[in-house]
Amino acid sequence: MRILVLGAGGTGGYFGGRLAQAGADVTFLVRPARAAELDADGLVIRSPLGDATFPVRHVLAENVAGEAPFDVILLACKAYDLDTAIDAVAPAMGPATMLLPILNGLAHYPLLDQRFGAERIIGGMCIISAMKGPKGEVLHLGTPASVTFGERQAGEQRVRCEAIAAAFAKAGVEHTHTPDIDGALWTKFSFLTTLAAATCLFRASVGTIVGTDDGRQFMLDLYAECSGVATAAGHPVPAQAREMAIGATTQPGSPLTASMLRDLESGQRIEGAHIVGDMLRRARAAGVPASLLAIAWTHLQAYEARRLAAG
Numbered sequence: 001m002r003i004l005v006l007g008a009g010g011t012g013g014y015f016g017g018r019l020a021q022a023g024a025d026v027t028f029l030v031r032p033a034r035a036a037e038l039d040a041d042g043l044v045i046r047s048p049l050g051d052a053t054f055p056v057r058h059v060l061a062e063n064v065a066g067e068a069p070f071d072v073i074l075l076a077c078k079a080y081d082l083d084t085a086i087d088a089v090a091p092a093m094g095p096a097t098m099l100l101p102i103l104n105g106l107a108h109y110p111l112l113d114q115r116f117g118a119e120r121i122i123g124g125m126c127i128i129s130a131m132k133g134p135k136g137e138v139l140h141l142g143t144p145a146s147v148t149f150g151e152r153q154a155g156e157q158r159v160r161c162e163a164i165a166a167a168f169a170k171a172g173v174e175h176t177h178t179p180d181i182d183g184a185l186w187t188k189f190s191f192l193t194t195l196a197a198a199t200c201l202f203r204a205s206v207g208t209i210v211g212t213d214d215g216r217q218f219m220l221d222l223y224a225e226c227s228g229v230a231t232a233a234g235h236p237v238p239a240q241a242r243e244m245a246i247g248a249t250t251q252p253g254s255p256l257t258a259s260m261l262r263d264l265e266s267g268q269r270i271e272g273a274h275i276v277g278d279m280l281r282r283a284r285a286a287g288v289p290a291s292l293l294a295i296a297w298t299h300l301q302a303y304e305a306r307r308l309a310a311g
């Protein structure tokens with residue numbers, strides 16, 4: 001199976017790197033600065049699950065057509081880079097290629113479906129804390145590192161998902177090929193939106209937030225808004241997943257934060273519109289009360305406005 005990975009950052013670098021390390025046929029589609037880092041140092045992974053440094057095959061967008069066809073394209077960019085990423089992978093989409101996005105959120109699916117056809121877009125997401133370090137190394141923070149994926153349409157997608165599962169199994173990557181990817185995506189979206197909105201709003205970890213007088217109730221109320229949107233969309237979060245989400249977002253002393261807080265605190269662009277803004281838009285469309293989401297989204301827009309004004 002030939003795999004193209006768009007993005008050799010935190011998630012693409014980690015999961016694509018583990019596949020390549022295990023001998024899978026992996027090519028990274030990168031931009032020139034990342035290509036120069038990979039040429040100089042190889043792909044460097046620093047992880048509690050095992051450090052690794054090795055050369056990887058990589059290609060620039062202008063040359064990717066010559067490398068096609070691929071069986072699977074793993075899309076691992078930030079949501080604000082979606083337009084350029086979609087253009088970059090388009091020449092690599094052969095007639096049988098399927099694309100597996102692992103971005104957070106849901107709003108990329110209609111864009112991908114429209115451009116490439118829904119029959120070619122598998123559903124996917126990942127659980128990990130990872131980022132690109134100052135020298136281009138992929139830093140895996142903590143131990144969770146799993147990918148969940150599944151067919152959005154019966155037929156060919158199922159066969160391809162089975163092949164993807166086999167590749168992750170060979171690479172020793174924790175993975176789930178789920179029969180209900182829409183449910184899994186909504187479960188993650190409602191949890192992640194709560195985590196991102198709250199940890200960014202208060203610039204603090206879960207433990208610090210719930211250590212305040214009203215922090216625990218704030219988390220519960222915010223999760224109720226987000227999971228209410230999931231229910232309204234026809235994908236209520238199953239009881240066990242709800243308990244896990246509430247446990248993780250209200251655990252005293254927990255150092256947990258969202259990757260969005262890391263981006264915000266380092267002054268970078270954030271996926272606020274794709275995650276918190278999109279959840280609020282869906283809440284309003286469904287008539288779900290969402291006053292806390294509105295505050296969190298106002299805060300993220302103010303951050304983005306100040307960032308732009310500062311140049």
Ligand SMILES: NC(=O)C1=CN([C@@H]2O[C@H](COP(=O)(O)OP(=O)(O)OC[C@H]3O[C@@H](n4cnc5c(N)ncnc54)[C@H](OP(=O)(O)O)[C@@H]3O)[C@@H](O)[C@H]2O)C=CC1
Binds near residue numbers: 061
């Ligand atoms: N990091 C985390 O812990 C987690 C992240 N996620 C989600 O995963 C997604 C990816 O996040 P993450 O891996 O952290 O992001 P990163 O910013 O670490 O990596 C994204 C990579 O995509 C590359 N890229 C963007 N556009 C293009 C393009 N047109 N052509 C080639 N390469 C491109 C960037 O390249 P360049 O280096 O040139 O800018 C960058 O290296 C997000 O939706 C995020 O929310 C989900 C779970 C956890």
Ligand SMILES: CC(C)(CO)C(=O)C(=O)O
Binds near residue numbers: 128257258259
């Ligand atoms: C919820 C978490 C931490 C797990 O992957 C995440 O997706 C993020 O921080 O973006």
